[in-house]
Amino acid sequence: MKTLGRLINRLDTLMASAAFAEEGEFDTAREILRDANSQNERATKRVDRAHTRPVVHNARSK
Secondary structure (H helix, E strand, O other): OHHHHHHHHHHHHHHHHHHHHHOOOHHHHHHHHHHHHHHHHHHHHHHHHHHHHHHHHHHHHO
């Protein structure tokens, strides 16, 4: 369910950015995308860290 929510949020961000770009507000469109990408990178790092430790631990114990 989290994946669907993330997809909807991403589409919402892309549509908002496209709307600003269509009206000639290119800087605002870029800022929206930049903010969304930085939030996505932080979330990805949290997910990667959470899943890396058990995998490494399990690999060492075999």
